[in-house]
Amino acid sequence: MxxxxxLRFERxxxxxxxxxxxxxxxxxxxxxxxxxxxxxxxxxxxxMQPEGNWISRAPSLRRxxxxxxxVQDEAGHGLYLYSATETLGADREDLTTKxxxxxxxxxxxxxxxxxxxxxxxxxxxxxxxxxxxxxxPLCRTSYGPYARAMIRICKEESFHQRQGYELLMTMxxxxxxxxxxVQDSVNxxxxxxxMMFGPPDAESTNTEQSMAWRIKRDTNDxxxxxxxxxxxxxxxxxxxxFPDPELKWNEERGQYDFGSPDWDEFWQVVKxxxxxxxxxxxxxxxxxxDGAWVREAAAAHAAKHAPSKEGAA
Amino acid sequence: MSxxxxxxxxxxxxxxxxxxxxxxxxxAPDAEMALRNARDVYTRRNEGVSIWVVPATEITASxxxxxxxxxxxxxxxxxxxxxFYAIPEDVPHL
Numbered sequence: 001m002x003x004x005x006x007l008r009f010e011r012x013x014x015x016x017x018x019x020x021x022x023x024x025x026x027x028x029x030x031x032x033x034x035x036x037x038x039x040x041x042x043x044x045x046x047x048m049q050p051e052g053n054w055i056s057r058a059p060s061l062r063r064x065x066x067x068x069x070x071v072q073d074e075a076g077h078g079l080y081l082y083s084a085t086e087t088l089g090a091d092r093e094d095l096t097t098k099x100x101x102x103x104x105x106x107x108x109x110x111x112x113x114x115x116x117x118x119x120x121x122x123x124x125x126x127x128x129x130x131x132x133x134x135x136x137p138l139c140r141t142s143y144g145p146y147a148r149a150m151i152r153i154c155k156e157e158s159f160h161q162r163q164g165y166e167l168l169m170t171m172x173x174x175x176x177x178x179x180x181x182v183q184d185s186v187n188x189x190x191x192x193x194x195m196m197f198g199p200p201d202a203e204s205t206n207t208e209q210s211m212a213w214r215i216k217r218d219t220n221d222x223x224x225x226x227x228x229x230x231x232x233x234x235x236x237x238x239x240x241x242f243p244d245p246e247l248k249w250n251e252e253r254g255q256y257d258f259g260s261p262d263w264d265e266f267w268q269v270v271k272x273x274x275x276x277x278x279x280x281x282x283x284x285x286x287x288x289x290d291g292a293w294v295r296e297a298a299a300a301h302a303a304k305h306a307p308s309k310e311g312a313a
Numbered sequence: 314m315s316x317x318x319x320x321x322x323x324x325x326x327x328x329x330x331x332x333x334x335x336x337x338x339x340x341a342p343d344a345e346m347a348l349r350n351a352r353d354v355y356t357r358r359n360e361g362v363s364i365w366v367v368p369a370t371e372i373t374a375s376x377x378x379x380x381x382x383x384x385x386x387x388x389x390x391x392x393x394x395x396x397f398y399a400i401p402e403d404v405p406h407l
Binding site: 073079083086092301302305306 | 317318320338342353354374376
């Protein structure tokens with residue numbers, strides 16, 4: 001019987017059809033998905049912080065309105081994804097607890113600080129750009145609710161990337177000081193952006209099974225290469241350079257060669273040693289705890305106004 | 314007292330003339346807040362002209378695992394489809 005179920009699951013996945021919430025699925029598939037989608041949701045929620053820092057200091061009302069809309073989108077993306085994890089039986093409260101207790105991870109990119117307003121532009125261009133590279137293939141991931149959430153998210157990310165690039169173009173047309181600020185920001189974010197695709201394929205423990213289940217559609221290295229190929233002409237158009245002496249076009253491969261990120265730094269940040277790890281989680285914990293009275297009051301209000309059970313009988 | 318708000322399923326009518334379509338779920342303390350949250354989460358870019366929210370516990374669903382027997386009654390009734398009937402090519406408007 002279990003074999004029948006497994007066979008049907010395998011066949012559905014092989015046929016590029018989607019697995020839906022009430023379908024039978026292997027425990028490992030369910031666990032992997034909950035882990036991956038929760039981590040993705042946490043990244044969107046924590047991802048509000050680095051840019052949120054600049055909302056009150058945006059240089060114009062236009063930039064402030066754009067940044068507010070973008071940060072609100074990140075909250076929305078987190079909610080679409082939490083909603084997808086709940087279709088797998090995860091509990092929202094439990095996921096939040098795991099995040100603020102440091103038992104579940106989020107993307108390490110958000111543990112880097114945003115030092116100048118140029119970082120808002122570079123995050124939109126490179127960080128959201130890398131996220132788009134990662135996420136577009138996930139619109140075809142085998143689990144239906146995840147794929148549908150990714151389709152909504154990808155549509156909205158396009159605004160994020162373009163507003164960032166436009167912000168940088170504006171700064172590049174400004175003073176020399178502003179141009180230097182953009183280049184400095186690019187220098188700081190380039191390598192962390194490349195690390196967003198995860199460790200090299202040879203060291204990536206989850207890739208093989210996730211590819212077989214079609215949760216993941218491309219390997220880390222394939223996506224990283226694609227991102228580099230896309231970003232170089234964008235940097236040229238903007239008038240900035242990437243801090244990689246090995247970066248050059250390889251005629252034979254038809255792709256750019258590039259250097260290797262500092263993987264020691266990557267693992268150090270993953271393990272909690274980044275500049276902002278503690279601050280990000282502490283801030284999330286404070287927001288959750290400070291909001292407790294609102295959740296309680298709203299629940300009490302709803303209970304008071306709910307039609308009485310006896311009356312309905 | 315448990316402060317975990319109940320789960321609501323959200324359905325959005327994209328524009329006049331279309332059905333409401335399921336778009337996802339959210340947590341809210343009551344129906345009114347569920348509607349407001351649904352507006353903020355699922356229609357930030359004019360994706361809808363009308364929203365339904367339904368407590369997730371109130372939905373009764375057929376199970377995909379019962380798919381074959383459950384939908385079998387319609388499986389063998391090919392005569393319900395217009396293509397079942399052979400009509401000569403030269404008969405117009407049919």
